[in-house]
Amino acid sequence: MAGRRIFELSGGRLCLDFVNTVDNRPTARAQDLLETYADLALWSRQSGILSPREERALVERARRAPDEALKVLERARFLREAIFAIFSRGTKSALDALRKALPSVYRRPVLRSGPGYELAWEEDPKALDRMLGPVLRSVVELLTSRELDRVRVCGADNCDWLFLDESRSRSRQWCNMAVCGNRAKARRFYQRQRRRVLNRLKRLKRRGSPAGRRSAGTRGELSRE
Numbered sequence: 759m760a761g762r763r764i765f766e767l768s769g770g771r772l773c774l775d776f777v778n779t780v781d782n783r784p785t786a787r788a789q790d791l792l793e794t795y796a797d798l799a800l801w802s803r804q805s806g807i808l809s810p811r812e813e814r815a816l817v818e819r820a821r822r823a824p825d826e827a828l829k830v831l832e833r834a835r836f837l838r839e840a841i842f843a844i845f846s847r848g849t850k851s852a853l854d855a856l857r858k859a860l861p862s863v864y865r866r867p868v869l870r871s872g873p874g875y876e877l878a879w880e881e882d883p884k885a886l887d888r889m890l891g892p893v894l895r896s897v898v899e900l901l902t903s904r905e906l907d908r909v910r911v912c913g914a915d916n917c918d919w920l921f922l923d924e925s926r927s928r929s930r931q932w933c934n935m936a937v938c939g940n941r942a943k944a945r946r947f948y949q950r951q952r953r954r955v956l957n958r959l960k961r962l963k964r965r966g967s968p969a970g971r972r973s974a975g976t977r978g979e980l981s982r983e
Contacts, residue, residue: 764804767804769919772892772896773841773893774921775805783842784915785916795830799813799820807893808888834889836855844897845909863890863894864895866881868880908923909922910922913932
């Protein structure tokens with residue numbers, strides 16, 4: 759459908775992409791990209807949790823049960839901020855919120871086969887909150903993995919998106935080099951240019967002052983001698 763939002767999935771893990779559904783989080787211009795339940799379903803489809811058919815079915819069900827859909831959306835936002843707090847600050851209250859949510863997402867284990875075996879978890883296909891199970895399990899997998907120390911907060915002043923630093927040197931600074939990285943480079947360039955202009959103006963001002971003119975005249979007389 760024309761005009762539908764395209765979510766940027768640059769976090770490297772499902773739970774980090776979920777956290778990154780807020781733009782400009784640390785600023786007064788923070789924008790929640792999950793404005794409606796339809797946005798939540800759309801993100802779930804783009805991130806691979808839902809098929810297009812499943813997305814349409816849930817959006818239609820949400821249309822028939824708006825109060826329930828709103829509660830799911832509010833819970834999703836609450837869990838999203840808890841996940842952000844866990845990975846960015848390790849807040850105890852956020853961990854407690856995660857612990858309370860976990861029993862509901864590990865209730866239906868299924869052992870799938872071939873090739874190999876995989877422990878999976880069944881989701882109720884009609885449940886409006888069915889996308890939260892995969893997200894929360896992604897949180898647990900990342901928290902208990904060796905990759906935890908690679909989780910980073912974007913270095914841009916107006917971002918705070920999370921990402922998994924998979925660079926060999928572990929020196930990645932930006933959630934997206936093409937966006938935040940280039941903006942930071944442009945800002946540093948502007949600041950350098952501004953400092954140069956200000957320093958030049960200061961030098962010209964000193965030269966134009968009486969003391970500066972006397973100093974210049976003295977240097978001229980000494981050179982003539």
